[in-house]
Amino acid sequence: MSNLDLLLKNISSNEKYPINFAELEQAAKEKLEVGPFGYIRSSAGGEETLRKNTESFAKYSIVPRFLNDVSSLNTEITLFGQIYPHPLFVAPVGMNKIAHEDGEIAVAKAAAKYNFPYIQSTVSSYSIEEVAAATEGSTKWFQLYWSKNKEISYNIVKRAEKAGYKAIVVTVDTVMLGWREEDVRNQFSPLKKGIAKGNFITDPVFMASLPDKTEDSIINGIVDYLYHPSLNWDAIAELKEQTSLPILIKGILHPEDAKLAIEKGIDGIIVSNHGGRQLDGVVASIDALPEIVEAVDGRIPVLFDSGIRRGADALKALALGATAVCIGRPFVWGLAAGGQAGVERVLESFLQETKVSISLSGVSHVNDLHKLKVVKS
Numbered sequence: 001m002s003n004l005d006l007l008l009k010n011i012s013s014n015e016k017y018p019i020n021f022a023e024l025e026q027a028a029k030e031k032l033e034v035g036p037f038g039y040i041r042s043s044a045g046g047e048e049t050l051r052k053n054t055e056s057f058a059k060y061s062i063v064p065r066f067l068n069d070v071s072s073l074n075t076e077i078t079l080f081g082q083i084y085p086h087p088l089f090v091a092p093v094g095m096n097k098i099a100h101e102d103g104e105i106a107v108a109k110a111a112a113k114y115n116f117p118y119i120q121s122t123v124s125s126y127s128i129e130e131v132a133a134a135t136e137g138s139t140k141w142f143q144l145y146w147s148k149n150k151e152i153s154y155n156i157v158k159r160a161e162k163a164g165y166k167a168i169v170v171t172v173d174t175v176m177l178g179w180r181e182e183d184v185r186n187q188f189s190p191l192k193k194g195i196a197k198g199n200f201i202t203d204p205v206f207m208a209s210l211p212d213k214t215e216d217s218i219i220n221g222i223v224d225y226l227y228h229p230s231l232n233w234d235a236i237a238e239l240k241e242q243t244s245l246p247i248l249i250k251g252i253l254h255p256e257d258a259k260l261a262i263e264k265g266i267d268g269i270i271v272s273n274h275g276g277r278q279l280d281g282v283v284a285s286i287d288a289l290p291e292i293v294e295a296v297d298g299r300i301p302v303l304f305d306s307g308i309r310r311g312a313d314a315l316k317a318l319a320l321g322a323t324a325v326c327i328g329r330p331f332v333w334g335l336a337a338g339g340q341a342g343v344e345r346v347l348e349s350f351l352q353e354t355k356v357s358i359s360l361s362g363v364s365h366v367n368d369l370h371k372l373k374v375v376k377s
């Protein structure tokens with residue numbers, strides 16, 4: 001559907017539905033209980049970083065060019081030798097059943113429909129194999145929480161590879177859970193409720209590691225799996241031995257860590273502060289991006305998340321040098337508000353707004369976006 005079709009479709013529709021992020025969040029709030037809603041909305045500590053993530057976008061302004069003939073737009077990017085139709089991804093978000101019973105299946109199907117590569121979380125409610133079976137042929141990556149229980153991690157990676165996932169994203173900012181006051185206030189832990197177990201109860205290595213097969217043992221096993229404060233660069237070298245898939249590190253905020261990642265042979269990075277959910281008070285993701293792009297200097301792809309709320313934000317991140325951006329909370333609100341159809345609506349709007357924004361900036365190929373002038377105030 002063209003941009004014009006989308007605008008006219010929306011305008012002629014009698015249906016009322018949430019349009020922007022605030023409206024989506026409100027619609028989700030009306031559907032969800034306070035625990036799940038608070039879990040998804042909130043972040044760590046005093047939520048300083050959560051606020052900064054979105055507010056900081058306003059500091060960057062695009063300076064467009066005109067009279068460039070933008071009648072055709074090419075949004076294709078090439079990553080690890082494969083063509084992706086546009087630079088928008090679905091970020092890894094765990095435990096989607098707290099938002100909607102259809103969970104990751106609904107999200108992955110919506111992602112497939114709009115050609116958003118889907119990054120599935122280790123702590124998903126549905127397993128790798130269930131998601132793969134529901135979305136045959138679509139591009140999927142797997143987000144790994146690496147563990148001190150290495151044999152389990154190795155096996156999960158093997159399963160993702162076998163199921164056709166195209167890259168492994170290792171999240172490094174969550175070796176323990178952030179300090180999340182909203183969840184204490186609501187006495188809510190999806191982990192304790194067993195909502196993260198999709199990939200664990202289906203894993204023979206994990207199940208064999210438990211003292212027995214009770215629900216309590218499974219949940220304790222998952223908590224134990226995730227707690228990994230000793231994680232260090234050696235693990236990355238080991239992981240490289242275990243898979244032939246490209247490996248990305250998610251959670252990079254320091255340019256020196258970006259350089260180290262390249263030295264260690266990592267294939268890509270995701271600049272992210274986990275949506276402010278891990279260490280509060282860290283730099284806004286968009287403020288970390290320019291220096292990292294400079295340090296990386298085109299050697300590996302630099303993906304971006306944390307604070308993307310609309311297509312115009314995606315344009316800014318791409319103009320500041322991101323290769324692609326990942327959508328997080330907006331799709332979760334779409335899922336809560338309307339299941340698969342709700343996610344589809346969010347992704348469709350994101351894609352169309354991003355395309356309109358690129359064209360109106362005077363650029364015809366997404367690869368030229370980094371040449372756009374951006375001023376900071």
Ligand SMILES: Cc1cc2nc3c(=O)[nH]c(=O)nc-3n(C[C@H](O)[C@H](O)[C@H](O)COP(=O)(O)O)c2cc1C
Nearest residue numbers: 040091092093094121171274275306307308328329
């Ligand atoms: C409810 C929720 C669960 C998340 N679970 C994971 C996860 O399992 N693995 C991961 O790497 N990141 C996880 N994230 C972080 C996202 O991948 C992404 O970094 C973050 O949502 C970006 O911030 P934004 O949504 O505010 O834009 C989660 C985020 C949310 C909101």
Ligand SMILES: O=C(O)C(=O)c1ccccc1
Nearest residue numbers: 094123174191226274277
């Ligand atoms: O909530 C999160 O942000 C998250 O990433 C996570 C990771 C492990 C267990 C539970 C949640």
